[in-house]
Amino acid sequence: MKLFFIASLWLSTTFNSFATPREKVVSIDTGTGKLEGTLLINDLKGSKTVALIIAGSGPTDRDGNTPTMINNSLKMLADELAKIGVSSLRYDKRGIGESKDSGLKENELRFDNYINDANSWVEYLRNLSNFNKIIVIGHSEGALIGMVASQQKNVDKFISIAGAGQPIDQTIRDQLKSQPPIFLEQSTPILDKLLQGQAVENVPAFLNSLFRPSVQSYMISWFKYDPKKEIAKLNKPVLIVQGSTDIQVGLMDADKLAAANKKAERVVIQKMNHIFKEATLDRPSNFKTYNQPELSIKPELVKVISEFVLN
Incomplete structure (x- = not known):
């Protein structure tokens, strides 16, 4: 399917050098x-990344x-990247x-719709004359999407932040273990059938x-x-970032991803949770940060990304 690009007229002109970031709304069909x-x-610094x-x-x-939680984590990440000369599209x-x-x-x-969307945005960026290096940064589920999208030659480097290290069905099984036993007991045959590509008609209420x-x-x-299989396909620089107080994705996930791609760099950021904010392992206080947009993201995250991207 041919991709049609929609953008403001300013995109058709050559960018001048400005000291402050310029934010523009863009779209694709x-x-x-x-x-x-x-x-x-x-x-x-004339960065074209x-x-x-x-x-x-x-x-x-x-x-x-x-719709129910505002933390501005990705906006903050983009703003901080701009300060070090790295442009971004979110x-x-x-x-x-x-x-x-x-x-x-x-x-x-379908999950492939999200992969195709990411591929389309990569193509969009590659068609702009302003950039000569594209980095894909995937967060959580977006990490798996990014792993697949980064397999194309137009992507120069890939960064996984809080990416799962196992297929999502196994992650669901693990999460259900914290619920009353009946949840996992009733879910297991459903997950097994879905894993075989078969729909389930009778689902408990x-x-x-x-x-x-x-x-x-x-x-x-x-x-x-399978994230391990997808990240293993990447023959380019890969950075795996994991927060030590992430209560949704654990250090074991980062270990699995790193084991699957021996050339990948693995970094653990202490006291960083799933949305890049400083937090403890106490679940109520950790989740509280998910709806606190006034909290800044961990500066160590930007430092680690900066070193990986600009070197």
């Missing part, structure tokens, strides 16, 4: 609707927020924010929010991807 994002440009930032799971917008996922009209119906959505019929096709498409 995927054929099923428009995706909108923010291109943040900073020509500091741009990072594509891919958000995590759920209805997450370009800033890292959902975008609203399908069905959320200004990309809401591009959202397919839940029973039509208390599990319907997780395994409702309309989402099963998406889960089947997601289960096909």
Whole structure:
């Protein structure tokens, strides 16, 4: 499918050198609707490096927020990258924010749609004359999307932040272990069947929010991807970043990813949680930061990314 680019007229001109970042709204047409994002440009030191930032799971917008939680984690990351001369593009996922009209119906959505979207944004950036190096930064679920998108030659480096190190069905099983035993007992045969590519008609009412019929096709498409296999395919610089107080993705996930790609650099940032904020392992206080946009992200994260990207 041919990709049609939509952008402001300023994109067709040569960028002048400015000391402060320039933020512009850009969009692409995927054929099923428009995706909108923010291109943040900073020509500091004449850098021609741009990072594509891919958000995590759920209805997450370009800033890292959902309808129920505002933390501005991805916006803060983009702003901090601009200060070191790294431009960035972050975008609203399908069905959320200004990309809401591009959202397919839940029973039509597939994990590959998100991969294709990331590929389209990479192509978009490659067609701009302002950049000669593209870095893909994937957060959480976005890390898996980024691993696949980074397998194309147009991507120069890949960064995984809080990326899972195992297939999502196993992650779901592990998370269900913290629930009453009946949750895992009833979920196991459902997960096994979905893993085989088969839909499940009769789902217990208390599990319907997780395994409702309309989402099963998406889960089947997601289960096909193993992060370890995908990151092993990357024959380019890879950085794996994990926070020590992330209560959604653990250090073991980072270890698994690093073991799958021996050339990858693995970095653990102390006291950083899933959304890049400083937190303890206390679950209530950790989750509280998910809705505190006034909290800044850990400066160590930007330092680590800067060293990897600019060297």
